[in-house]
Amino acid sequence: xxxxxHTIKELEAKLHNKEITVQxxxxxxxxxxxxxxxxxxxxxxLDEENARAKAKELDEAADATASLFGVPGGIKxxxxxxxxxxxxxxxxxxxxxxxxxxxxxxxxLKNEQAISVGxxxxxxxxxxxxxxxxxxxxxxNPWNTDYVPGxxxxxxxxxxxxxxxxxxxGSDTGGSIRQPASFCGVVGMKPTYGRVSRFGLVAFASSLxxxxxxxxxxxxxxxxxxxxxxxxxxxxxxxxxxxPKYTEALTKDISGLKIAVPKEYLAEGVAPExxxxxxxxxxxxxxxxxxxxxxxxxxxxxAVSAYYLLSSSEASANLARFDGVRYGVRSENADNxxxxxxxxxxxxxxxxxxxxxxxxxxxxSSGYYDAYYKKAQKVRTLIKQDFDKIFEDxxxxxxxxxxxxxxxxxxxxxxPLTMYANDILTIPVNxxxxxxxxxxxxxxxxxxxxxxxxxxxxxxxxxxxxxxxAFEQATEHHKKRPQLGGAN
Amino acid sequence: MADISKxxxxxxxxxxxxxxxxxxxxxxxDELSAIIDYAEQLNELDTDGIEPTTHVLDLKNIMRKDxxxxxxxxxxxxxxxxDHEDGHFRVPSILGDS
Numbered sequence: 001x002x003x004x005x006h007t008i009k010e011l012e013a014k015l016h017n018k019e020i021t022v023q024x025x026x027x028x029x030x031x032x033x034x035x036x037x038x039x040x041x042x043x044x045x046l047d048e049e050n051a052r053a054k055a056k057e058l059d060e061a062a063d064a065t066a067s068l069f070g071v072p073g074g075i076k077x078x079x080x081x082x083x084x085x086x087x088x089x090x091x092x093x094x095x096x097x098x099x100x101x102x103x104x105x106x107x108x109l110k111n112e113q114a115i116s117v118g119x120x121x122x123x124x125x126x127x128x129x130x131x132x133x134x135x136x137x138x139x140x141n142p143w144n145t146d147y148v149p150g151x152x153x154x155x156x157x158x159x160x161x162x163x164x165x166x167x168x169x170g171s172d173t174g175g176s177i178r179q180p181a182s183f184c185g186v187v188g189m190k191p192t193y194g195r196v197s198r199f200g201l202v203a204f205a206s207s208l209x210x211x212x213x214x215x216x217x218x219x220x221x222x223x224x225x226x227x228x229x230x231x232x233x234x235x236x237x238x239x240x241x242x243x244p245k246y247t248e249a250l251t252k253d254i255s256g257l258k259i260a261v262p263k264e265y266l267a268e269g270v271a272p273e274x275x276x277x278x279x280x281x282x283x284x285x286x287x288x289x290x291x292x293x294x295x296x297x298x299x300x301x302x303a304v305s306a307y308y309l310l311s312s313s314e315a316s317a318n319l320a321r322f323d324g325v326r327y328g329v330r331s332e333n334a335d336n337x338x339x340x341x342x343x344x345x346x347x348x349x350x351x352x353x354x355x356x357x358x359x360x361x362x363x364x365s366s367g368y369y370d371a372y373y374k375k376a377q378k379v380r381t382l383i384k385q386d387f388d389k390i391f392e393d394x395x396x397x398x399x400x401x402x403x404x405x406x407x408x409x410x411x412x413x414x415x416p417l418t419m420y421a422n423d424i425l426t427i428p429v430n431x432x433x434x435x436x437x438x439x440x441x442x443x444x445x446x447x448x449x450x451x452x453x454x455x456x457x458x459x460x461x462x463x464x465x466x467x468x469x470a471f472e473q474a475t476e477h478h479k480k481r482p483q484l485g486g487a488n
Numbered sequence: 489m490a491d492i493s494k495x496x497x498x499x500x501x502x503x504x505x506x507x508x509x510x511x512x513x514x515x516x517x518d519e520l521s522a523i524i525d526y527a528e529q530l531n532e533l534d535t536d537g538i539e540p541t542t543h544v545l546d547l548k549n550i551m552r553k554d555x556x557x558x559x560x561x562x563x564x565x566x567x568x569x570x571d572h573e574d575g576h577f578r579v580p581s582i583l584g585d586s
Contacts, residue, residue, distance in 0.1 A: 207543050305526060345506055362492075378541075381540065
C-alpha cells in the first residue's frame with residue numbers, strides 16, 4: 001500500500017503523530033515517478049532539489065497547521081511557476097526555463113505549504129483531448145498504456161492515477177480536467193468560471209479557461225479547491241464572492257437532492273457500457289434518498305460547433321503574444337522582423353495549434369465575423385439558457401463525462417471531427433460557465449475507468465462536492481488502482 | 489463542403505503571422521473546410537433577437553488607482569529573451585532581406 005492511498009486528512013494525522021515525515025511523502029513521490037513515469041510520461045520537468053529542500057524545511061518547522069502541509073502535488077505545464085521551466089508542452093517554449101513569477105494558484109499552494117514536485121505533460125497549449133498533441137512524449141493511461149489518458153490535462157490526471165502525487169492542478173477549457181479524470185479513474189473538478197484566479201495560466205480561451213484540482217478522492221479535491229479558489233486583484237474576471245468551506249459540505253446527506261438527467265447525455269453515441277454505469281449510479285442516488293428526472297438540454301448538439309469557433313477565435317488572439325521577441329524560441333532562419341514572427345511561430349507551434357489559430361483568425365476576419373464568431377456567441381446564450389432553465393427546478397445535473405472510455409493511442413488522431421464531437425458532454429459546461437466534476441463510477445469490460453459527471457449551479461461547488469462525495473462513499477470504484485510498474 | 493480557397497488560407501495565414509508550406513496550405517484547405525462545414529449547423533438555429541454571450545458572468549469595469557508597485561526589474565525582463573542589447577529587445581531590421 002502506498003502512502004498516497006491515504007487521504008490528505010489521514011496523512012495530516014500521521015504527520016501530526018510523527019508516524020511519517022514530509023520527507024517520506026516527497027520520497028514516495030519521486031520513488032514512484034522513477035518507478036513508473038518511464039511508461040506513463042506524466043511529467044515534463046521535475047523540481048526535485050527544491051522539493052526535497054522544502055520537505056526538510058517543513059520537517060523542521062514548528063508550525064504544521066497549514067492545510068496542505070507537506071502534501072506533494074504536480075502542476076500542469078501551462079501554469080507559470082517562478083524559476084521552474086514552463087513549456088505548455090510546446091517547442092515554442094522549450095527554453096522558457098526561468099519564468100519570473102508564480103501563478104496565483106501556485107502562490108496559494110505555497111502559502112498552505114504544499115510541495116510541487118514538478119510540471120505535468122499536456123496537449124500543446126491545452127489544445128487536444130488525448131495528450132497526443134504534446135510536442136514531447138505523450139502521456140499514456142496508467143490503466144493500460146496502449147490507451148490515451150485523455151486531455152488536455154492528461155499528465156495531471158495520469159500522475160494522480162499512477163500514484164505519483166496526491167493532487168495535481170489542471171485547466172479546463174472544454175473538458176480538459178474532467179475528461180482525463182474520467183479516462184484515468186480519478187476526481188477532477190472544473191470550478192465555476194471566475195471561482196479560481198487565472199493569473200499565471202497561459203491563456204487558451206479566456207472566457208472559458210478555468211483551473212481546478214485533480215485528486216483520488218472527493219474530500220481531497222474539496223480541500224485543494226478551498227486553497228486555490230477566491231478573488232484575485234490580478235485577475236479581474238475572478239469573482240469577488242466568498243469561498244465556502246467545501247470540505248464541510250461533505251455530509252453524506254443527500255436526501256431530497258433533485259437530480260436532472262439530460263436525455264441528450266444518454267443518447268445514441270454514448271457507449272452502452274457507459275450508459276449502464278450511469279444508470280447504476282442513478283440507482284445508488286435513489287438508494288441515498290435523491291430523486292432524478294429526465295430533462296432536455298436541447299441546444300447541446302450545437303455546443304461543439306460553437307465551442308470550436310469561440311475557443312479558436314480567443315486562442316488566435318491569445319497566442320499572438322508568442323512572437324519570438326521577448327521569450328520563447330526564435331527562429332534562426334529569419335532575416336527581418338515579420339519573418340521572426342512567422343518563422344518562429346511556424347517552427348514552434350505544432351499542427352493542432354496552427355490549425356486552431358487559423359480557424360480562429362478566419363472566424364474573426366473581415367466578412368466572416370458575424371456569420372461565425374457572433375453567431376457562435378448567440379448560440380452560447382441559448383446553451384446557457386438551457387442550463388438556467390434546468391437549475392430553476394433541480395440541484396444538479398448528472399450524466400457521463402465522456403461518451404466512451406479512453407481511446408487507443410492513435411485511434412482518433414486522423415479523425416478530428418469525431419474527436420471534437422466526443423467532447424460534447426463537457427463543452428456545454430464551459431460555455432455556460434457552471435461548475436462540473438468527474439469521478440469514477442465504473443469500469444469498462446476491458447478494465448478502463450468510466451466517469452460520472454455532476455454539474456452544478458453557478459458558484460455552488462458545495463452541492464456538487466456533496467453529491468459526488470455521497471456517491472463515492474457509497475461505492476468502491478475509487479479504491480481500485482491501476483496495475484502498473486513494480487512487479488506488475 | 490464549405491468553400492475555402494488556397495488564397496484564403498494563405499491570406500489568413502498571413503494575418504495570423506504563420507508561414508505555411510504549399511503542402512500545409514492544401515491540408516488546411518481540407519481541414520478548415522471540414523470544420524466550417526460542420527459549423528454550418530449553427531445556421532439551423534434562429535438567433536434573431538438573441539444577445540451574444542461574450543462572458544458568462546455579469547462583469548463590470550474594475551477601476552483601481554494608478555500607483556507604482558513592485559514588479560519585475562528590467563534585468564529580469566530580459567532573462568528569457570532570445571536577444572537583447574542596451575536595455576532593449578533586439579530583433580532583425582524591419583525591412584531586411586526576405
